[in-house]
Amino acid sequence: MSARVFLGLSGGVDSALSAALLAEQGYDVTCIYMRNWSRDLPGFACPWADELADAERVAVALGLPLEVWDCEREYKETVVDYLVDAYARGFTPNPDVMCNQTVKFGTFAEKAFSAGADLIATGHYASVEHRPDGPAILSRAADEHKDQTYFLWRVRGEVLNRALFPMAEIPSKAVAREMCRARRISVADKPDSDGICFIGPVGLRTFLLDSLDRRAGDIVDWETGAVLGRHDGAFLFTVGQRKGLDLGGGPARYVVGTDTSANIVYVTADLSCPALWTCEDALEDAHWIAGEPPVSGEYLVRTRHTGTLRTAHVETLGDGRVLVRWPEPVRTVAPGQSAVIYDGRTCLGGGIIATNRGASRES
Numbered sequence: 534m535s536a537r538v539f540l541g542l543s544g545g546v547d548s549a550l551s552a553a554l555l556a557e558q559g560y561d562v563t564c565i566y567m568r569n570w571s572r573d574l575p576g577f578a579c580p581w582a583d584e585l586a587d588a589e590r591v592a593v594a595l596g597l598p599l600e601v602w603d604c605e606r607e608y609k610e611t612v613v614d615y616l617v618d619a620y621a622r623g624f625t626p627n628p629d630v631m632c633n634q635t636v637k638f639g640t641f642a643e644k645a646f647s648a649g650a651d652l653i654a655t656g657h658y659a660s661v662e663h664r665p666d667g668p669a670i671l672s673r674a675a676d677e678h679k680d681q682t683y684f685l686w687r688v689r690g691e692v693l694n695r696a697l698f699p700m701a702e703i704p705s706k707a708v709a710r711e712m713c714r715a716r717r718i719s720v721a722d723k724p725d726s727d728g729i730c731f732i733g734p735v736g737l738r739t740f741l742l743d744s745l746d747r748r749a750g751d752i753v754d755w756e757t758g759a760v761l762g763r764h765d766g767a768f769l770f771t772v773g774q775r776k777g778l779d780l781g782g783g784p785a786r787y788v789v790g791t792d793t794s795a796n797i798v799y800v801t802a803d804l805s806c807p808a809l810w811t812c813e814d815a816l817e818d819a820h821w822i823a824g825e826p827p828v829s830g831e832y833l834v835r836t837r838h839t840g841t842l843r844t845a846h847v848e849t850l851g852d853g854r855v856l857v858r859w860p861e862p863v864r865t866v867a868p869g870q871s872a873v874i875y876d877g878r879t880c881l882g883g884g885i886i887a888t889n890r891g892a893s894r895e896s
Contacts, residue, residue, distance in 0.1 A: 535561040538697065539645035540654040541637060542566055542599065544587030545726065547656030549718050550709050551699040553595055555654060563650070564592045564599040567641055569608040569632075570731040575743060577735035590719050604640050611635035613731060617744045623793035624869025625771040627684070628729055633657075634687040642692050652695050657681045660701035660878075661693050668823050669693035671880040675702045683838045686873045686883040690822040738769055738777070750796035752778060755789050755808060761800065767791040770798045772867040773809070789865075810862040816855040816872050816884025823881070826855075833875040836866045836886070847874055855884045 542564040592599035619626035658674035668690020713721035752762040786800040789808035826849035873883035
């Protein structure tokens with residue numbers, strides 16, 4: 534009897550090809566469209582109905598059943614509210630990381646297993662090795678550019694032991710599209726989604742101003758303390774940001790820190806400013822796929838999706854705290870972002886960057 538797989542079908546290329554590959558491999562596939570968000574935003578109609586229509590066409594073409602599951606409550610409480618709260622406190626969160634933990638490999642996985650699924654599957658570019666005597670091993674996909682293990686580090690190893698990633702060995706998105714065309718899958722040439730899915734082209738600034746109160750405040754020069762301009766809310770800015778400061782002429786300036794309590798944004802025109810560089814990152818709320826932290830030592834660390842994998846000394850301190858020491862200064866990453874830790878190709882886990890060196894000029 535074939536293993537029963539519930540696959541998250543979004544209406545995009547990757548999940549569509551994943552469905553086709555699993556069916557070809559003999560799995561008993563049920564496609565699930567997760568309706569995570571249906572709210573329209575100012576100037577932006579949520580495309581969920583169009584995405585569902587694409588998913589329906591894919592399922593019909595492949596001869597697979599499709600169900601629609603309402604995950605909006607969980608998505609709002611654990612992803613949307615998380616994003617808004619983090620920005621309000623001066624952090625720059627990764628909503629995709631939280632979505633994978635709480636919705637795709639949380640609510641969806643739990644409901645799928647309760648409904649009789651042996652396994653779940655998604656269109657993520659990642660590789661997983663199931664282990665009968667312990668948590669699964671998560672590794673980077675063949676396509677390093679598309680690899681999405683950066684967004685999967687908070688998923689529990691026990692859940693990954695019952696997950697399939699059919700895109701693991703696909704060498705590129707171009708190959709994935711060609712494979713869809715060969716199977717006459719209608720979404721083969723559908724554009725990739727860009728940015729935060731529930732915000733769409735309306736943009737993060739508009740979304741945040743629709744969710745949080747506009748608060749005028751000062752833009753302050755880091756070195757001199759001089760007021761250079763005004764802003765609509767310190768929560769709108771993130772470390773390293775250059776665009777959107779609206780300071781008129783003069784040199785390009787970069788955000789080096791925000792203080793959401795005092796509602797101040799600090800900037801510099803000096804790319805060598807110490808606040809733009811760091812030799813260590815303090816992490817909190819660490820999660821390890823194996824359940825236990827690795828031995829302190831040298832590992833590969835990534836602090837941005839598709840960012841450079843750099844060797845660093847990783848020290849696990851207990852209570853979910855980790856210290857990452859870089860052998861030479863690296864650009865400061867905004868607090869709230871993820872630092873993901875690898876042993877070779879294996880994703881061990883990671884933590885949330887906690888230190889905000891640019892919070893004030895006295896830091």
